[in-house]
Amino acid sequence: MAGGGKRTPTPKSIIHQKFGAKASYRVEEVYDSSQSGCPGLAIPQKGPCLYRCHLELPDFSVVSNVFKKKKDSEQSAAELALEKLGIRPQNDDLTVDEAWDEIVGRIKYIFSDEFISAEHPLGAHLRAVLRRDGDCCGSVPVSVIATFDAKINSRCKIINPSVESDPSLVISYVIEAAAKLSDYIVASPDVSSLRRKNPYPSEIVEALATHVSDSLLSREVATVFIPCLGEEVVELETLYISSDRHYLDSIADRLGLKNGSQVMMSRTFGKASCGSECRLYSTIPNKSSDKSSEASGSSNEDSSHIEKTRNARASYICGQDIYGDAILASVGYRWKSNDLDCDDVTVKSFYRICCGMTPNGIYKISRQAVIAAQLPSSFTTKSNWRGPLPREILCMFCHQHRLAEPVFSSSNAPVESLSDIFRSHKKLKVSGVDDADNDNLSREKEDTPGSGMRFRCEVKIFTKSQDLVLECSPRKFYEKENDAIQNASLKALLWFSKFFDELDVEQPSDTDDDQDIKSSTPNVFVAPPISHNGHSSESKPIDVPSAEKRVQSITNGSVVSICYSLSLAVDPEYSSDGESPSDDESPRDDIESNEDMEAEVDAEYSVNCEPSIELIESNEEIEFEVGTGSMNPHIESAVTQMTVGEYASFSTTPPDAAEALILAAASDTVTVRSLLSERPTLNYSILLLGVKGPSEERMEAAFFKPPLSKQRVEYALKHIRESSASTLVDFGCGSGSLLDSLLDYPTSLQTIIGVDISPKGLARAAKMLHIKLNKEACNVKSATLYDGSILEFDSRLYDVDIGTCLEVIEHMEEDQACQFGEKVLSLFRPKLLIVSTPNFEFNTILQRSTPETQEEDKTESQLPKFRNHDHKFEWTREQFNNWASKLAKVHNYSVEFSGVGGSGEVEPGFASQIAVFRREASSIENVAEGSMPPYKVIWEWKKEDGDKKD
Helix, strand or coil: CCCCCCCCCCHHHHHHHHHHHHCEEEEEEECCHHHCCECCCCECCCCCCEEEEEEECCCCEEECCCECCHHHHHHHHHHHHHHHHCCCCCCCCCCHHHHHHHHHHHHHHHCCCCHHHCCCHHHHHHHHHCCCCHHHCCCEEHHHHHHHCHHHHHHHHHHCHHHHCCCCHHHHHHHHHHHHHCCCEEECCCCCEEEECCCCCHHHHHHHHCCCCHHHCCEEEEEEEECCCCCCCCEEEEEEECCCCCHHHHHHHHHCCCCHHHEEECCCEEECCCCCEEEEEEECCHHHHHHHHHHHCCCHHHCCCCCCCECHHHHHHHCCCCEEEEEEEEEEECCCCCCEEEECCCHHHHHHHHHHCCHHHHHHHHCCCCCCECCCCCCCCCCCCCCCCHHHHHHHHHHHCCECCCEEEEEEEECCCHHHHHHHCCCCCCCCHHHHHHHHHHHHHHCCCCCCEEEEEEEEEEECCCCEEEEECCCCCECCHHHHHHHHHHHHHHHHHHHHHCCCCCCCCCCCHHHHEEECCCCCCCCCCCCCCCCCCCCCCCCCCCCCCCCCCCCCCCEEEEEEEEEEEECCCCCCCCCCCCCCCCCCCCEEEECCCCCCCCCCCCCCCCCCEEEEEEEEEEEEECCCCCECHHHHHHHCCCCCCCEEEEEECCCHHHHHHHHHHCCCHHHHHHHHCCCEEEEEEEEEEEEECCCHHHHHHCCCCCCHHHHHHHHHHHHHHHHCCCEEEEECCCCCHHHHHHCCCCCCCCEEEEEECCHHHHHHHHHHHHHHHHHCCCCCCEEEEEECCCCCCCHHHCCCCEEEEECCHHHCCHHHHHHHHHHHHHHHCCCEEEEEEECHHHHHHHHHHCCCCCCCCCCCCCCCCCCCCCCCCCCCHHHHHHHHHHHHHHCCEEEEEEEEEECCCCCCCEEEEEEEEEECCCCCCCCCCCCCCCCEEEEEEECCCCCEEC
């Protein structure tokens, strides 16, 4: 809060920070029998009651006392849980001396008879050290106390806030505090372990010995060994844990240390395959032993710690300094028993953790597309995101790097008018649009209440000590506040991602977008040198050519669905030492296609080929939006040249930067590492499953406010009011957007009808209409939705006042569109028919608003693409006029042409062209009786009873 001090977190908020959704509160009502209506019978009265809260945590539960308020019982339960955990909300008024006193008292309590059997993270460790051999029996490594006792950690932060960034300081403070308990605690000769001066009573030791379970028997656990020297690779290790030792002793053996007391444990990070938490284990840094030697009065010569080099890779993934070699493992004791929890950690786990530390890596792994996916350059809720949204990713990134939570600040401003957008849009070079649209734009603005504000957002990233790391202030406005927040988050993520890609330079190179960003990051992050195999392949940008010259057939903004697989292969023409037998030959970069291939690809095809091929990654179906940069550029380049159902394969040389991603995705890292030591190629196999878009809404949004869909509704509304129509049929109603929108305005309509062939669309329409008709007062007395083709005649829809067919005919074949025109004007015979369809000539302007990632081939046709990949045709103004004029003439209708979006007076006309057919005054022929009506009633509503009928 501005101008105020930092608030002490409540017990419940601390529990939430530590356990999240794993903490379950259940509040029960408790009646006081002495205040009941029938004293002595404990019959509760209908009056105030008391509350008791049951709090369930993963390893224990607590029950609060009774309180008059629910929230007080919940806070009480959380406070009891924190007390059991040894955590107390940090008080700002606690002095350093008081903090020292509490640490001393806490250490004495930890070694008490009472604590050894307590349900606490340290309890199992204390019981385990009693099984250690020789002089180590009963000695507790100080790193265990420093890691697992939250209360000691919180008090150390009061003494020195740097503990947040250097947890190893806690070890020296624990030893210094233990020195004040010389009559009670004995420090072992190596200084880094503590034990009681007087042994535990024999009856306690014997009781603990009877509870040894099978899980304490000797076992093997897979771990990853991370050497300190950057040129060496990480290796899979097997850790042998014996039942008569603490597991830190086994880790110490592998690290070349005397015993587990010299092992430091990192914070928890990442997860193993079973979900258990991972930690890094390494040598306690020499600086800690120096401080502890001073505190205990011993010299450095007595310490067995040796000077170690900082392990950059291990330090990077856990967020604290690690010295010497390290072991990545998932092992630990359970709270309520002596059981040992452990899980195998693989080399793949290490590389996935490394990749997940970057913003782009979080996004890749959340999509389960480690190699193929990329962090998009823009946020759209339509298609870019399969996993956490940008704001969530940014929060995760900050948490991983020990930064404070991002701070968001939103602001708003009036919406620009359409004429201002046209005027300022440099790519739109159409004279006369501004003046021609002024009157129409003014009316649109007046008819759109509540749409006059847009939003933008600023985000700031701070360290835990409130030093500014990044300030991102995008200047672009968005219609929704959430879109502004997500795009600001994305811009910050992209900057961080670029920073991590260019850690060898002081600052990433500037771009136009970076003008909105201020940063001071060089001292915040440390470069992670990740070596793989000592092989350095030449990195170069690769185009994906084909045997025939192919052109991009899928426009930017389209959402494509593909099945793909990526495999690593070594060309048999190359020898094992990576030398080519011929200097004229080079790795193949080509693309092969087969349009007749089946619609499914066997993802295991590469495994069954030659032994030198290894499947790295596959996905049976994944969607991405073309032009946003959310997919590997090689895949996107190939996909945009394909047609639905077509199969393509090609290969590229993987750059050095991709090797970590390949190892993070591979199942068999041993084989893949061997392949990477040769001259491998990355083989891509792709099957294009489907294409959607680009959505018309997206292209139109850059120019039209309100959207064209809303302008079409307003156009229909104008004719409904002018004609005082009482019945309306929407041909091709889809999900009922037009019918639903018309209910937002007062009209003369009493009957509304929708016809479509999509059961899913009709179901959505029924749900929307049912809610709105039963909730709002309007003139409509009946509503019906029919499942049927608009190419078939149903006599129940004969002679209605108005028929609408907005943006429908282009989804048919052209001959079907002509057939619909014949049917509707000759048989349905509405008094008024409104038909709209996209103006193909306007597409050139709209498609300039979509992002482009590559230069177009200037030698290819400059004709625009259809607005929607599902469109079977799109007519020019001349084609549309000819179609409508011929129909009107044959069937005794007049027709007038208009449209919405743009202007009919200047090129290229309206964005959406409209024909309004009016039936000429003449006798109406009777409808022939006969066969059963073809349409099936899906949903029906009547105002009298409001019933819904299936």
